[in-house]
Amino acid sequence: MMENLIWGYVYPNEAEIQWSILIVLYPYITGLVAGAFIASSLYHVFGKKEIKPVARFALLTALSFLLVATMPLLTHLGRPERGIEIMFTPHVTSAMSGFGYIYSFYLIVVVLEIWLSFREDIVKNALNSRGWKELLYSALALFSYDISEKALHDDEKLAKRLAIIGIPSAAFLHGYVGFIFGGIKANPWWSTPLMPLIFLMSAIVSGIALLILLYIIAMKLRKHAIDHKCLHSLAHYLWIFLILDVTLEMLEIISMKYESLEEIEIINRLLSDKIATTFYGVQLTMGIFIPFVLLLLVGMIKNRETLKMIMISISSVFVLIGVFAMRWNVVIGGQEISKSLSGTLTYVPVFFSKEGVLPAIVILTIPFIILIVVTYILPPWKDMEEEPERNPDK
Amino acid sequence: MNGREPLLLNGEKIMQPHLKRAFTLLALVIIAFIFVRSLVVPQSFGQYGWYRGDSVNEIKNFQVEYAGSAACGEENCHKTIYSVWAKDRHKTVNCETCHGPSEEHVGNVRIMPPPANDSRDYCGLCHFKRAARPANFPQIDPETHGENLKCTYCHNPHKPWFI
Numbered sequence: 279m280m281e282n283l284i285w286g287y288v289y290p291n292e293a294e295i296q297w298s299i300l301i302v303l304y305p306y307i308t309g310l311v312a313g314a315f316i317a318s319s320l321y322h323v324f325g326k327k328e329i330k331p332v333a334r335f336a337l338l339t340a341l342s343f344l345l346v347a348t349m350p351l352l353t354h355l356g357r358p359e360r361g362i363e364i365m366f367t368p369h370v371t372s373a374m375s376g377f378g379y380i381y382s383f384y385l386i387v388v389v390l391e392i393w394l395s396f397r398e399d400i401v402k403n404a405l406n407s408r409g410w411k412e413l414l415y416s417a418l419a420l421f422s423y424d425i426s427e428k429a430l431h432d433d434e435k436l437a438k439r440l441a442i443i444g445i446p447s448a449a450f451l452h453g454y455v456g457f458i459f460g461g462i463k464a465n466p467w468w469s470t471p472l473m474p475l476i477f478l479m480s481a482i483v484s485g486i487a488l489l490i491l492l493y494i495i496a497m498k499l500r501k502h503a504i505d506h507k508c509l510h511s512l513a514h515y516l517w518i519f520l521i522l523d524v525t526l527e528m529l530e531i532i533s534m535k536y537e538s539l540e541e542i543e544i545i546n547r548l549l550s551d552k553i554a555t556t557f558y559g560v561q562l563t564m565g566i567f568i569p570f571v572l573l574l575l576v577g578m579i580k581n582r583e584t585l586k587m588i589m590i591s592i593s594s595v596f597v598l599i600g601v602f603a604m605r606w607n608v609v610i611g612g613q614e615i616s617k618s619l620s621g622t623l624t625y626v627p628v629f630f631s632k633e634g635v636l637p638a639i640v641i642l643t644i645p646f647i648i649l650i651v652v653t654y655i656l657p658p659w660k661d662m663e664e665e666p667e668r669n670p671d672k
Numbered sequence: 673m674n675g676r677e678p679l680l681l682n683g684e685k686i687m688q689p690h691l692k693r694a695f696t697l698l699a700l701v702i703i704a705f706i707f708v709r710s711l712v713v714p715q716s717f718g719q720y721g722w723y724r725g726d727s728v729n730e731i732k733n734f735q736v737e738y739a740g741s742a743a744c745g746e747e748n749c750h751k752t753i754y755s756v757w758a759k760d761r762h763k764t765v766n767c768e769t770c771h772g773p774s775e776e777h778v779g780n781v782r783i784m785p786p787p788a789n790d791s792r793d794y795c796g797l798c799h800f801k802r803a804a805r806p807a808n809f810p811q812i813d814p815e816t817h818g819e820n821l822k823c824t825y826c827h828n829p830h831k832p833w834f835i
Contacts, residue, residue, distance in 0.1 A: 283803070290804035366709050369722055386698065393694065420697065422690035432688050 286621030295613045295625040298633040300350040302609045303641060305455045305477060306602055308347045310645075312452040312478070313485010314340040315388065315444060320515065322391075322441040328511040332493050335658040337392045339492060340485075342649040344385055349641050354633065373458050380454060384447045387440055393418075394437040396656045401425045414655070452481045459608060466541035466619070467548065467612040472530050479523035484601035486516045487594035492649075493662070494591055502663050506583050510576065513590045516597065517573040524566045527604070544619045552622055553611045556603045565600010569593035737773035741766045744774070749781075757830045770794070770829065795823040 284293065318336035321329040352358035365382070368375035393400075401423045404415035453474035460473025490512050497504045534545060549557055572593045576586045610625045628634045653659075687695075719725025744767045745754030757763060768774055772786040792814065801811040810832075812818065818826070 288804070293802070293804035365705075366713050367717060367722070390694065390698075397690070420690055420693040422693055424688065424690055429688050429690065432691065436691065 283624035283626065284621065286616070287618050288616035288621035288623055289618060292613075292616055292623055295610070295623060297609055297613055298354065298625075299610075299627050299635060299638045300354040300633060300641070302602070302605045303638050304347070304350040304354075305452075305481075305609070306484070306605045307343050307350065307642070307645070308452055308455050309477065309481030309484050309601065309605075310488050311340050311343045311347055311485070312448040312481040313483065313487075314343065314489055315448045315485070316482050317486050317489050317512070317515070319441045319445050319448075322395075322438060323445065326511065328507045331505050331508045331662045332489055332512070334392075334395050334661060335493065335496070335653075336489050337388065337395065338652050338656065338658055339489060339649060341388050341392060342645040342652060344381075344388060345648055346641060346644045348381065349644070350638070353637055353641065356632070373454065373461060377454060380447070380451050384444075384451050387444045387447055391437055391440050391444060392656070394433045394440070396658075397433055398425050398430060399656065399660070418655075449478055453478050459612070462612075464617055465612050465615070466534075466539070466545060467615060468608065470530055472526055476523070476526045476530065479519060479526055480601045480604050482519045483516065483523050483597055486512055486519065487597035487601075490516065490590060490594045491598070494587065496659075497662065500659060500663070502659075504587065505662070506587070509587065509590060513573050513576055513593070516593070517570065517577070520566060520570055520573070520597070524562075524570070527562075527566075541619050544615045544622070547622060548611055548615050552614045552624070553607045557607050557611070560603035561600050561607055564596050565603055566597075569596050569600070736775050738768050739773075739775045739778040741768070743778045753830055760831045760833075762829065762832055790822055790824045790829070792818075792820070792823060795829075799823075 314336045317329070318333045318340065320326045321333035348361065352361050355361075362378075364375050365378035368378065397419065400415050400419045402425070404412060404419050405423060407415060456474035456477030459468040459477075460470055462468045490509065493509070493512075494504060531549075535542065569592075572589045576589050576593075579586060614623050614625060615621075616623060629636055631637075714724045714726065716725035716727075717723070720728065741754075744750045745758070754767075757767070768785075770788045770790070772788070774785040776783045777785045796814055799811055801813050805811055814820075823829075
């Protein structure tokens with residue numbers, strides 16, 4: 279059976295593919311965090327008022343996914359209690375050991391940002407409720423109930439500064455994931471300095487797409503009208519970042535093909551055989567081309583809000599699937615070519631196992647559960663449900 | 673606290689009290705991390721390199737368990753079987769690979785080493801068919817070869833082609 283999975287000359291220790299679907303999930307989840315945070319900073323830093331309805335919701339989304347970002351790695355490696363040791367004794371020459379610190383720093387920034395933007399609600403809740411609720415919200419308010427205009431103004435100022443720090447940290451958090459792959463010189467499919475940028479752009483794309491979907495779903499569940507201005511603005515940014523993303527991805531492939539270094543033969547085989555469907559079909563056509571056209575049409579069509587909303591939703595779903603395929607093509611594709619550069623291997627996902635599809639699905643479900651809990655404690659609906667349309671003809 | 677004017681100090685505004693609390697909490701978390709780290713990281717970490725320095729001595733003091741194949745052939749103990757093994761294909765597989773650690777036995781012949789591992793799976797570690805193995809290396813499909821008998825039923829492990 280194994281013979282069918284191998285073509286050409288491969289080294290013995292490569293026969294089993296070590297980085298499984300969980301390692302595909304890791305950059306995917308980290309990307310969603312970075313993307314959601316950057317979407318929220320469009321409002322917090324760049325003052326894009328039309329994003330306001332989802333700005334705080336985006337922060338909560340970022341937090342929910344950030345809390346599970348390390349989970350695929352820890353599940354893959356086993357012995358999660360040893361994970362902290364990478365922070366206790368980080369090695370200076372290890373890119374991986376920086377992650378613990380970047381992650382923690384980013385977590386602090388996101389938590390502080392959320393705390394500052396929800397503080398007014400927290401204090402009001404603490405003052406207006408009794409029992410365990412009062413205790414919870416008082417603790418969240420750190421037993422300090424000053425919501426005078428001056429205090430809130432100071433909060434806003436600090437929140438803006440934090441968001442300014444947050445953007446480079448989000449970029450760093452995810453660019454670093456790309457760097458880990460881009461820095462592996464033995465693998466021609468990974469080794470490129472463009473990798474951090476490619477990862478970052480696809481992260482932003484997937485984060486915005488997730489935010490759009492969650493926003494639409496939340497509004498449908500709460501039976502509230504969708505703010506189309508906000509939705510279109512998000513779709514617009516999705517479209518712009520989609521262009522940047524595809525430019526970088528194509529640039530890498532084109533320069534690889536044009537240079538035609540010795541690894542080109544195996545890369546061609548990878549692209550035309552091993553990952554042809556997931557690369558051309560899912561990543562490029564479904565994940566980029568179709569959403570690109572749909573979002574372009576959304577920008578051109580006048581009125582017909584329901585149609586546009588459906589088109590935006592389809593684009594977002596396709597983008598999310600496409601970005602997952604992109605992670606798959608990088609992580610799995612890179613391992614399907616042998617270090618000999620003259621043979622290929624095949625990854626066969628299993629369902630029930632520590633490295634299987636089931637734990638991947640479980641891990642991908644957890645952030646949504648966290649999001650439900652967090653939005654229950656800190657409801658962001660107020661800004662989403664403010665009367666969105668001031669001029670009714672729009 | 674509600675509505676109180678922020679205190680002035682040398683013309684500079686003092687930080688809002690709730691922010692002060694937040695940053696104190698953050699500082700406490702960082703201090704706690706540093707404190708726990710100082711407790712958990714072993715004293716000798718980094719003494720020679722990126723590992724626990726004491727581990728060098730600990731490993732050095734481990735008891736020797738393996739005597740080496742030469743020790744079996746010396747002193748006329750297992751000379752015959754040694755000379756058969758040393759000339760045949762399994763000469764790269766040391767005595768103790770199958771017969772187990774024998775340092776104690778070499779020191780005192782009354783202490784016997786554990787019985788040799790002659791299970792099918794143990795031979796299979798090298799000889800079950802794997803795609804990653806060179807094609808000319810002797811490999812069998814355990815499903816079809818040998819009717820689930822022990823390998824040593826037919827093969828002599830000291831002289832593998834002697835069936």
